[in-house]
Amino acid sequence: MKTYEHNCIKISCGAEYSDTDPDPYYCSPCQEASKKIAEQIDAKNKGRTSEPVKSNLQIYDESPKAHGFVITKL
Known part of the structure; x- marks a missing residue:
């Protein structure tokens, strides 16, 4: 297999590494650090409950209407 020389894509690191993948990515230490951050x-x-997201069309469809127009109180 062909090995490629890359620089780490993290700007503050810039370390050179060899890999069989032709596309550059993180070096091993930066990849481990990014995995730790993702796990945190x-x-x-994990314990957070997700609130249902409604589009403007769904909100419009659910709002009370009179003769096809949304009833609003000013």
């Missing part, structure tokens, strides 16, 4: 974020958001 996943753990923080």
Whole structure:
């Protein structure tokens, strides 16, 4: 297999590494650090309940109407 020389895509790192993948990515230390950050974020958001997201069309369809117009109170 052909090996490729890359620089780490993290700007503050810029370390050179060899890989069989032709596309550059993170070097091994930066990849481990990014995985730790992702695990921390996943753990923080794990217990969070997601609120249902409604589009403007769904809100319009659910709002009370009179003769096809939305009833609003000013």
